[in-house]
Amino acid sequence: MSELSKLTIAEARDLLRKGDVTATDLTEACLTEIADAGALNAFVHDTEDQARTQAAQADARIKNGDAPSMCGIPLGIKDLFCTKGTPSQAASNILGGFRPEYESTVTGKLWDAGAVMLGKLNMDEFAMGSSNETSAYGDVVNPWRRKGSDAALTPGGSSGGSAAAVAADLCLAATGTDTGGSIRQPAAFTGITGLKPTYGRCSRWGIIAFASSLDQAGPMTKTVRDSAIMLQAMAGHDAKDSTSADIPVPDFEAALTGDIRGKKIGLPREYRMEGMPAEIEKLWSDGADMLRDAGAELVDITLPHTKYALPAYYVIAPAEASSNLARYDGVRFGHRAKLGQGDGITEMYEKTRAEGFGHEVQRRVMVGTYVLSAGFYDAYYNRARKVRTLIKRDFDQVFADGIDAILTPATPSAAFGLGEMASADPVQMYLNDVFTVTVNLAGLPGISVPTGADSQGLPLGLQLIGRPWEEGDLLNHALVLEQAAGFTAKPGKWW
Amino acid sequence: MSIDIETAAKVAKLARIRVEPDALPALADEFNTILGFIEQLGEVDVDGIEPMTGVTPMRLKRREDVVTDGDQQEAILSNAPDSREGFFAVPKVVE
Numbered sequence: 001m002s003e004l005s006k007l008t009i010a011e012a013r014d015l016l017r018k019g020d021v022t023a024t025d026l027t028e029a030c031l032t033e034i035a036d037a038g039a040l041n042a043f044v045h046d047t048e049d050q051a052r053t054q055a056a057q058a059d060a061r062i063k064n065g066d067a068p069s070m071c072g073i074p075l076g077i078k079d080l081f082c083t084k085g086t087p088s089q090a091a092s093n094i095l096g097g098f099r100p101e102y103e104s105t106v107t108g109k110l111w112d113a114g115a116v117m118l119g120k121l122n123m124d125e126f127a128m129g130s131s132n133e134t135s136a137y138g139d140v141v142n143p144w145r146r147k148g149s150d151a152a153l154t155p156g157g158s159s160g161g162s163a164a165a166v167a168a169d170l171c172l173a174a175t176g177t178d179t180g181g182s183i184r185q186p187a188a189f190t191g192i193t194g195l196k197p198t199y200g201r202c203s204r205w206g207i208i209a210f211a212s213s214l215d216q217a218g219p220m221t222k223t224v225r226d227s228a229i230m231l232q233a234m235a236g237h238d239a240k241d242s243t244s245a246d247i248p249v250p251d252f253e254a255a256l257t258g259d260i261r262g263k264k265i266g267l268p269r270e271y272r273m274e275g276m277p278a279e280i281e282k283l284w285s286d287g288a289d290m291l292r293d294a295g296a297e298l299v300d301i302t303l304p305h306t307k308y309a310l311p312a313y314y315v316i317a318p319a320e321a322s323s324n325l326a327r328y329d330g331v332r333f334g335h336r337a338k339l340g341q342g343d344g345i346t347e348m349y350e351k352t353r354a355e356g357f358g359h360e361v362q363r364r365v366m367v368g369t370y371v372l373s374a375g376f377y378d379a380y381y382n383r384a385r386k387v388r389t390l391i392k393r394d395f396d397q398v399f400a401d402g403i404d405a406i407l408t409p410a411t412p413s414a415a416f417g418l419g420e421m422a423s424a425d426p427v428q429m430y431l432n433d434v435f436t437v438t439v440n441l442a443g444l445p446g447i448s449v450p451t452g453a454d455s456q457g458l459p460l461g462l463q464l465i466g467r468p469w470e471e472g473d474l475l476n477h478a479l480v481l482e483q484a485a486g487f488t489a490k491p492g493k494w495w
Numbered sequence: 496m497s498i499d500i501e502t503a504a505k506v507a508k509l510a511r512i513r514v515e516p517d518a519l520p521a522l523a524d525e526f527n528t529i530l531g532f533i534e535q536l537g538e539v540d541v542d543g544i545e546p547m548t549g550v551t552p553m554r555l556k557r558r559e560d561v562v563t564d565g566d567q568q569e570a571i572l573s574n575a576p577d578s579r580e581g582f583f584a585v586p587k588v589v590e
Contacts, residue, residue: 099573239558308538331583443550
């Protein structure tokens with residue numbers, strides 16, 4: 001039975017349609033794996049009853065010949081998505097006990113397509129983190145270990161639970177969200193595929209907001225094809241999100257031809273960071289060779305404002321977070337601090353937020369408050385938004401020059417040890433997102449594909465960046481990379 | 496620009512987050528590290544550049560100015576830490 005949880009979405013779909021396996025079989029196999037994987041701390045709220053009900057419904061649909069691609073596919077859902085009646089607390093104590101009365105648009109679409117929810121997945125608190133160490137549920141442990149070591153490694157963040165669950169075959173795929181790299185960095189750290197779609201491709205409605213101009217949901221899967229299938233079900237216009245794009249959703253799987261002859265791939269020179277590990281440099285040049293061998297043309301390009309992406313991000317994202325997180329005041333939902341004699345409403349706000357928010361979230365809310373405060377708004381916030389315009393312009397220029405996709409490393413290193421960054425200053429942790437954050441600032445689609453391993457046997461990923469709304473073309477490039485790299489290694493089961 | 500303890504306390508107050516006085520020096524240090532990182536933005540020539548408001552050039556949609564939702568008092572109050580007689584309940588606001 002347990003082999004069933006190892007299936008890809010595409011394999012499971014074909015077996016389901018042939019009647020060789022049922023959604024109930026798949027779901028039970030995953031539930032068994034989840035029950036056995038407590039040591040990973042990936043699933044934090046199990047929804048077994050709902051899973052079994054949805055699986056039975058999916059089996060009935062399949063029997064009736066009414067089976068979209070995601071029908072009967074068991075998924076894990078990041079805790080950032082509001083799911084009706086199920087705890088949804090963004091891994092924060094401030095949302096302790098919160099059970100939404102509504103369903104996020106993206107998860108609603110997945111259930112309409114027949115997918116099955118296995119449970120909610122751990123993450124960094126409010127998606128603020130790159131190592132899943134800021135979670136109120138505790139750290140997620142990466143299923144991968146260094147050769148000959150049992151040291152616990154980070155799965156990356158913020159979608160660390162999603163990445164660990166997919167890599168450990170606890171589910172067939174998972175939802176993630178990506179504000180500065182939160183899908184692509186954990187995907188790279190765990191040897192899976194993670195896609196951040198174009199800003200506006202998936203509705204943000206019902207996804208707990210971090211930085212609204214950057215947040216975007218996407219699939220985290222075992223293969224590129226699975227990302228195409230799952231994105232299809234997640235994407236589409238939603239009147240409830242005014243920034244969701246009212247444009248047709250193409251058939252992403254149909255774009256997977258494996259033919260990229262004549263395509264132009266850009267290699268941005270600014271991504272060749274000083275002190276880049278030789279292993280990452282080799283991974284990158286190997287990836288370029290794979291695309292060249294497939295008939296693409298490699299072109300050196302320049303994205304001159306790359307260096308300023310992280311500092312701009314660490315103004316814009318905290319500013320938006322400080323505004324979005326103002327709603328957690330202890331009045332309408334979640335935690336309220338116990339009040340002392342004579343405490344008024346201000347004390348209620350201040351105590352509630354001090355108790356409910358973890359350290360990193362508090363820090364970012366306060367940095368955001370500062371950069372938006374009178375006297376600093378122009379110097380910090382407006383300047384950062386101008387720099388963001390320039391960063392997007394860099395990409396616009398490159399695409400106008402005929403580049404079809406951009407190849408970069410996904411992360412500056414392989415997964416690091418849990419606790420290893422504890423003594424580093426916050427900026428050191430932020431550097432994890434150096435290759436991914438530009439994509440959010442420019443609103444572009446980006447995908448992380450596992451293409452190799454480091455000398456300690458840990459997976460490494462490359463990132464491809466595409467033109468806006470061209471996820472199909474981007475996925476096709478990613479498919480070529482996936483096939484050429486042939487990365488099929490799985491973590492040995494120790495949990 | 497360097498943040499002192501007084502500024503850190505003011506920011507915490509604006510953010511409505513209680514920070515104990517003995518935690519303020521460390522907080523000010525962290526702010527200074529992050530702001531030091533952000534200072535790099537000062538090197539960029541942004542003359543004549545519009546600050547970005549939305550990453551996709553689009554006009555925000557408008558809808559009919561009509562009631563589309565409502566009558567969900569129970570659902571809205573279901574997650575409230577304290578509610579009474581169909582209202583959210585909070586400590587006394589006005590003396």
